[in-house]
Amino acid sequence: MAHVNKVLRSINLDGETICVDIFLRPDGSFGFDEFRRDPEDGRGWYSIGHHGTGRYANEDQALRAALDTVGWLADALDA
Template identity: 55%
Template sequence: MSQRIDKSWVVLRSIENSEHDRCVDLFRRPDGSFGFDEFRRDVEDAGLWTPVAYYSAAAYASDEAALTAAVKTVAWLAMALNPAGKAT
């Protein structure tokens, strides 16, 4: 988790790419809103997850809405969710 993910936010799902060097966390805030953010993990950072974008400021009414926004925003996420390219 990054420094930007508030400790009061509950991470519902963490989705990694196939290289395991990028992830998107979907989370719920205490006020009932949802959000997401993207992170990277590099050798020079000792393998720690480092935020790469500031998507966590946006609030969504549901976890599904946050996931939909994340898929539209994070280029690699759709492939990570559906690596075989199968219709869902």
């Protein structure tokens, strides 16, 4: 299944193995999720937050919800 969401912003934790993506859905709603990848595993990124079903009216609301939910995100944005 192809990914249909458009990633607007990807914020990486140091080491670039964990990130939060802020995305736009085809229906015009916004969302976010937390992902992980293991360099030794070639399958790529996979969800570890399982927050991707939340719906927000705009990118800023999705980012604020991500900041309230993902503990490390505020520090990564301040870096």
